[in-house]
Amino acid sequence: MREHTMNAAIAAAVLLLSALPAIAQEPPRWSLAIHGGAGVIERAGMTPEQDAAYRVALNRALEAGAAVLRDGGAAMDAVQAAVEVMEDDPLFNAGRGAVFTAAGRNELDAAVMDGTDLRAGSVAGLTRTRHPIAAARAVMERSPHVMLAGEGADAFAASVGLEQVDPAWFFTERRWQSLAQILRQRGDPIPPRPAGAPAPGGAMAEAAQPPLNERKYGTVGAVALDVQGRLAAATSTGGTTGKRWGRIGDAPVIGAGTYASNTDGCAVSATGAGEYFIRSTVARDICVRTREGATPQQAAEAEIADVGSIGGDGGVIVMGRDGTFGFAMNTSGMYRGAVGQDRPATVAIYGDEAPR
Numbered sequence: 001m002r003e004h005t006m007n008a009a010i011a012a013a014v015l016l017l018s019a020l021p022a023i024a025q026e027p028p029r030w031s032l033a034i035h036g037g038a039g040v041i042e043r044a045g046m047t048p049e050q051d052a053a054y055r056v057a058l059n060r061a062l063e064a065g066a067a068v069l070r071d072g073g074a075a076m077d078a079v080q081a082a083v084e085v086m087e088d089d090p091l092f093n094a095g096r097g098a099v100f101t102a103a104g105r106n107e108l109d110a111a112v113m114d115g116t117d118l119r120a121g122s123v124a125g126l127t128r129t130r131h132p133i134a135a136a137r138a139v140m141e142r143s144p145h146v147m148l149a150g151e152g153a154d155a156f157a158a159s160v161g162l163e164q165v166d167p168a169w170f171f172t173e174r175r176w177q178s179l180a181q182i183l184r185q186r187g188d189p190i191p192p193r194p195a196g197a198p199a200p201g202g203a204m205a206e207a208a209q210p211p212l213n214e215r216k217y218g219t220v221g222a223v224a225l226d227v228q229g230r231l232a233a234a235t236s237t238g239g240t241t242g243k244r245w246g247r248i249g250d251a252p253v254i255g256a257g258t259y260a261s262n263t264d265g266c267a268v269s270a271t272g273a274g275e276y277f278i279r280s281t282v283a284r285d286i287c288v289r290t291r292e293g294a295t296p297q298q299a300a301e302a303e304i305a306d307v308g309s310i311g312g313d314g315g316v317i318v319m320g321r322d323g324t325f326g327f328a329m330n331t332s333g334m335y336r337g338a339v340g341q342d343r344p345a346t347v348a349i350y351g352d353e354a355p356r
């Protein structure tokens with residue numbers, strides 16, 4: 001009888017203990033962080049109008065993602081929504097406004113990763129798909145593959161109904177002039193203006209044109225945690241100005257520019273000198289660091305120090321499974337922003353501003 005009572009007491013205690021985490025654990029609070037590229041971005045090099053234009057654009061992208069998360073939507077939908085806004089914005093080197101290859105083309109790379117099941121999709125060298133990030137997601141969800149490149153990638157995107165545009169859609173005068181400048185410095189020939197591009201000095205004389213001597217990476221990315229605790233990452237880019245021979249950077253390489261893992265407690269998107277980020281397997285390394293107990297901020301800083309030690313410059317954004325995030329860069333600035341259930345949207349450009 002005494003034994004029976006004791007067993008019942010133990011059973012009750014076990015029941016209580018197993019219920020405790022459920023009582024103590026609150027549902028995850030949604031959180032979103034974005035970047036629009038890192039590089040030599042200094043106050044002295046920006047007019048007040050340019051500074052303001054970037055902040056407006058970053059806030060717009062944050063709001064697109066926050067609207068999804070606030071409604072209980074998926075982290076994957078949120079990162080795609082935020083990135084698509086930046087892909088359509090000529091200020092950023094992704095989608096419209098992408099940099100040019102040496103041959104005078106826009107070749108677009110993008111990737112997504114779902115932290116819950118490690119599914120991933122990526123595309124490289126797109127020339128006709130308006131939203132490369134949507135193509136990357138379609139590769140993940142609607143093909144048996146992880147990475148598609150070139151003509152085939154555009155054909156796949158078209159086959160699943162994604163919007164196709166004339167390549168001139170991606171043209172901006174600012175990026176064209178940057179290409180001309182780089183090719184002149186290299187002593188290489190300047191290709192003819194792309195078919196369908198506006199005449200020089202025409203429509204693209206926007207007020208917010210940054211100076212042509214800018215040295216920055218304008219890749220865009222987003223990382224998010226949703227209220228169901230799912231992590232997701234997305235990155236989209238035109239790559240580097242004057243790239244040749246079908247060059248592909250880190251953005252579409254899973255584990256280099258993009259990675260997410262709920263088990264490891266991280267979602268990562270990078271921007272910078274892609275070759276170095278590939279060699280350092282930056283995004284995956286960061287997730288190993290968070291798995292081993294580093295906070296997103298610690299993991300981001302340690303990894304940027306490592307990539308810097310082999311000569312790479314750039315930045316990363318990292319989301320943790322509790323919604324805390326990290327920003328790190330070894331450049332003077334990075335276009336960036338964050339918003340969450342508990343915090344209003346904040347955007348920043350220079351290295352000395354929060355969030356960082």
Ligand code: ASP
Nearest residue numbers: 217218219239249272274
């Ligand atoms: N990481 C990109 C690349 O190397 C460039 C960028 O961040 O803008 O393709």
